[in-house]
Structures are given as C-alpha cells and as structure tokens.
Amino acid sequence: MPKTTISVIKADVGSFPGHSRTHPKLLEKAAQMLKTEKGKLLTDSFVTHCGDDLELIMTHTHGVDNEKVHKLAWEVFMECTKIAKTLKLYGAGQDMLADAFSGNVKGMGPGVAEMEFEERGSDPVMVFMADKTEPGAWNFYLYKIFADPFNTPGLVIDPSLHEGFIFEVHDLIGKRKIRFACPEESYSLLAYIGAPSRYVIKYVFKKDGTIAASTSTQRLNMMAGRYVGKDDPVMIVRAQSGFPSMGEVIEPFTIPVLVAGWMRGSHHGPFMPVGLCDANCTRFDGPPRVVCFGFQVTNGTLIGPADMFDDPGFDRVRARCNKLADTIRAQGPFEPHRLSLEEMEYTTLPAVEKKLATRWEPLRE
Ligand code: F6R
Ligand code: MG
Ligand code: MG
Secondary structure, three states, X not given: OOOEEEEEEEEOOOEEOOOOEOOHHHHHHHHHHHHOOEOOOEOEEEEEEEOOEEEEEEEEOOOOOOHHHHHHHHHHHHXXXXXXXXXXXXXXXXXXXXXXXXXXXXXXXXXXXXXXXXXXXXXXXXXXXXXXXXXHHHHHHHHHHHHOOOOOOHHHHOOOOOOOEEEEEEEOOOOEEEEEEEOOOHHHHHHHHOOOOOEEEEEEEEOOOOEEEXXXXXXXXXXXXXXXXXXXXXXXXXXXXXXXXXXXXXXXXXXXXXXXXXXXXXXXXXXXXXXXXXXXXXXXXXXXXXXXXXXXXXXXXXXXXXXXXXXXXXXXXXXXXXXXXXXXXXXXXXXXXXXXXXXXXXXXXXXXXXXXXXXXXOOOO
C-alpha cells in the first residue's frame, strides 16, 4: 500500500457580500474540477469553505510539495477567479499573487498544509480551517493538544503518548526553524510560540518521527509586501491510537482565545469554533472563526466529513466568545483591540502614516 498524502490548499479568490462567504458557484466549480481527477492525479477530494476562503482537501499518493497537485490547485483557483470576476464578487482573485504557476503554490498566495503518512489500521484525521486570523493562531491549540496533560490525559495515562511530542517552530520573520521536544523543553517552546505573529508551529511529530500535525504558515501580506487580506490558516491533525483522541484534539477549542486578524486584519478578536452552517463572517467582518472536519482516511479515500463543532457541546464557548467580542469591541480603535504597531506594519495603517509624515515637527526639549 503506497503512503497517503493529504494536501489542504486554500485561497480567497472572491466572496459575497464583501469578505463574508464563498459563493456556491465557486464551490461547485472547484468540486467538479477535483472530481475529474479522482482515480487519476487524486485519490479523493472534498471542497468546502470557511468564510471567504475556498478550501481544497485532496488525497493522493504523490507526497508533499508535488508540482502536479499544486498546479491543479492553482488552476482551480484561477478558474474560480474567472467566475468571481464575472459575478463581480468582492476581492476576486485576491490571494493570487502571481500571474502564472511556477512549480509550487507556496509563496504565490494560497495557504498550504500537507502531510504524508503510512495509513494505520484505521486513521482518523481532523482538518481545521480558519477565517480572519493568522497561522500562529494554531499555536495555542497545538500546545494544548500535544503538550498539556490538563487537556490531553492520554499524555499521562496512555503509554503510546507518554513519551510526548516534537514541535517544529518556524520563525516567519527571521526565516529559520527549530525543533523542541516536549515535555522536556516545553518552557523553551512556549518562550517562542507565545508570540504567534512571528513564531508558528509548522509540524508536530511523535518522538519516532511519525507526523502528527501540519499547518499552513504562509503570511499573505509578507508575501505580497503590502496589505492584501488575512492569511486564514488551515491545519491537519491525526487522532487516536498513539495520537491524542478525537475529543482531546477538539477540546482546547472550548477556551475562548483572542487571536489577531479581525476587521481589516488589524484587530484581535475571539476565535469562535462553528459548524459549517455558521462559517460565514458577519459581525465586524468576523469574528474570527474555525471549522473542523473529521474524516476517516481509508486507502486514501475521505470517509466523511463530520462537522465537529456542529455540537451543543460548543455552544458555551460560542457564547463566551460573543461576550469577549462585546468587551474588546468597546475599545474601538485602541490597542489591544487594535494590533500592536509592529503588526500594524502589515496593514493599511502605514499608508495613513505616510500621508501625515510631513506634518510632524521635531520635539526640542
Ligand atoms: C478581509 C478582511 C476585511 C477587510 C475589510 C476592508 O479578509 O478581514 O475585514 O479588510 O472589509 O476591506 P476593503 O479594504 O477591501 O474594503
Ligand atoms: Mg476576502
Ligand atoms: Mg478569509
């Protein structure tokens, strides 16, 4: 049996109204294009959206960073951009930063999370998709899932998890990476990942090197060199039998956490777990939200999805997120609702500062 690869590739190529949700015509086109590749380039596929982001979930046997798979995703986004332009959807083609495909969609606008693995006897996989936030948003949750025994009792009582996990952290500004073994180095890990705008967890591995989780780490505005939109990351997490259980993987989403990326990519807001029916951004262009689709991966076929946050078990966190949203919204244009100045460099604020630059006079004290 060849190894299975899961590639989750996403882009915002237009939405309605404003940056709220993906149009059904785009979802239909993308699903059709991927289905034609079933049994050819792809083993299986599933198309969905979170807010204004079109999400392509693909399985195949060609490994990560495969040129043909990336090219297919690029072509899907290009075709969907055409439809978005015809319908005059908002931000049509927004995340397509290049005119032509050149080998890999990384660095060209779309976000990518991929992993290749040997299927176990039964292989549950959770795919998380977010809107109105940045890749570092996953840091908190990955730490809770794979390093916090108060979230994941399996770390304490299951011998197959007891050794802990290895976290690969990428420095998106310094362009470097490092690995930390947990629990031994959990304080060192936290020293970095507590600054999620710069340090992001890219992968989690078992101590024997088996892949456990993979995230998209593309920062759209850094790639574009100007404000385009938010990165709106995706994440793949394997569950059960030697990994945290399905329930341990989604449990940390019961905590209302503030993340960056709300309104104009410039505000902090609560990260709300929602079912697909609520995966549409409205209030203040948000609030930031996340959907989770659970699959069994069976010989590369995607059995599912199960809409994991479509559950009254998550009603309370949604209510708490709404409360938090009221509290932080009341601060209007003030920090810490608005992002720090350092992070505002990647928004539209510098253009305003440029306009006012000549008005400033030196202080002579
Ligand atoms: C987009 C986003 C939105 C926009 C805002 C302004 O992902 O987060 O909040 O930044 O709606 O959009 P423009 O500048 O296109 O009018
Ligand atoms: Mg948009
Ligand atoms: Mg988006």
